[in-house]
């Protein structure tokens with residue numbers, strides 16, 4: 001399997017800091033994977049995103065993106081392959097209308113106007129915002145703003161999307177919408193997703209989870225394996241999603257739920273099965 005992101009012995013220390021924010025990180029992320037990056041505040045998650053995008057430069061080690069070693073010579077080329085969705089969409093707008101805003105990145109890369117208009121329409125359709133094309137971004141709700149910010153990023157068709165707490169300001173419906181959009185894009189375009197998050201709904205969506213702790217990788221595991229270590233999760237400040245909490249309560253009450261990690265549907269099926277066997 002092709003690794004689209006690869007870090008080898010990467011260390012980074014901020015100026016004036018007395019210890020590294022990231023300490024000898026080794027991490028491979030396969031193409032098309034959805035990886036959740038979790039950890040307590042200050043564990044190094046945002047620093048990792050900034051290193052991948054070349055905003056920060058590692059003190060030592062090698063970062064490879066899509067087969068290219070990140071360096072001063074390759075940074076501009078590599079940046080085109082990475083789109084970052086930040087937490088606050090208000091900080092991401094540059095255009096007077098939604099359409100202008102989504103077109104901004106395409107103008108910067110010198111795309112022809114006819115192609116650009118098609119691409120903008122495509123990107124707005126992906127996030128279900130076509131009918132807002134001529135509105136000012138400032139008039140939109142938080143969830144709509146975040147969808148426009150995503151359109152601006154996917155218009156550039158990056159291979160990697162980094163979500164840096166990008167659903168944390170949204171209500172549960174808005175959050176669900178954004179995750180669904182990114183999930184569809186992953187299936188349709190084969191993008192790789194790195195989501196920095198505290199939100200368990202987002203973690204459940206991931207193929208694997210990287211746990212950072214004091215600048216080191218504490219573990220990289222599948223979501224299912226991570227849920228096997230429930231106490232660890234609580235220590236990381238992450239609350240289990242409702243389905244897992246319910247499952248745990250049922251197990252503690254002596255109801256024989258077999259698997260330790262379940263989706264909502266999986267748990268419902270298992271309970272139905274148990275009920276049928278009674």
Ligand SMILES: Nc1ncnc2c1ncn2[C@@H]1O[C@H](COP(=O)(O)OP(=O)(O)OP(=O)(O)O)[C@@H](O)[C@H]1O
Nearest residue numbers: 014015017021039040041042043044045046047048
């Ligand atoms: N500009 C900076 N200058 C000095 N130290 C910094 C700077 N930015 C972050 N740090 C430190 O680097 C470490 C990692 O920070 P980072 O922001 O990457 O963590 P994080 O896991 O993203 O945290 P959070 O969940 O709070 O966003 C922390 O100890 C933090 O205090």
